[in-house]
Amino acid sequence: MAKLLYLGKRARPDIATAVAFLTTRVTKPTEADYMKLRRCIGYLRATRDLPMTLSASDLGKIYWYVDASFAVHHDMRSHTGVVMTMGKGAVISMSVRQKINTKSSTEAELVGVDDAMSQIVWTRNFMEAQGIKVTENVVYQDNQSAILLERNGRASSGKRTRHININYFFVKNHINNGKLIVECCPTNEMLADILTKPLGGSQFRRFDP
């Protein structure tokens, strides 16, 4: 699993979702888990030569795609997927089970952004320390309610979201400071979709690394 993790983190983000699940099964694996591992290995064999291409149209423009699949895990936790691109290819990618249980897909999306915020803040700081002026730092999401909460905080809270921990409005603070903007993107253009759930053939191939 450790070797697959390294591959998923480097040149093969296309296996990251499968690997993220399989790493949760190493202590008590079942025969079904073994078959899932076998499939992942078989996919790797079939696509051994698949390259990953990265390009940057402008070093000062950083685009994040953050998505979440609600309550997909056995313990009803959701799954976060994150892609950072500067033009083509995923420079940074994450596929992780969320650390807390959430009550709605909107809350799961907020937790997803919070999962990504450390990387988002660090990346901007790193680029600026390298002498590169970051002119665009955009987070794309496909959930309008989550975007409203991130932009407006409590002001956009209703009955279903009033309980959400204030920690998840960390992103709002960065929006207010002009360090980040959050934009809506259609689900079929959400690059992080592949990192939140297993996709079928044509949907999967849209996200060629």
Place this chain on the structure above:
Amino acid sequence: MQADIDELIHPGQNPAENIAEGENYEDYILSDNELSDFITNKLGFTINPEDRCVANKVINGAQCTILWHVDDLKLLHIDQSVLDQVLAKLNERFGKEQPLTKSGGKVHDYLRMRLDYTTVGQVAITTMYDYIDNVLADVPSNMQTCTYALPATANLFNVNDNAKSLNKQSSEDFHT
């Protein structure tokens, strides 16, 4: 895993020099953990506060960047002669017993990835062939020939509490 990676990359460098994307990329293998001190105190580079393994200095009006992973360095500057000067200083300090191994050009092997800068404005991680082959060679016999078009099916996240546990050998295979 880290140690394994480092062992592999040491012998794999090919000396060649070239220019890609308007900058020069060179990898130098060193064998001294005093590297950071030398780069900052002797060469006058400033460490990037966000990453202790990246350092910068403006030389001849352009930024020179050194980044490193343990003892594997990458140098970047628009002017090849600047890279040669920095390399000479590194060699003077760390190459007394054996000259540093250098790899320049448009294709680099770095941390088991082959980085290809042939197309201007992009880098292709063209392969981790050796690494993938190593993974595939280590799998149990019942995984030696299977191929699939997708890494997972729709039931990926499903867990059956009543499913049969793996036997000890298969559990170890799963873990490694």
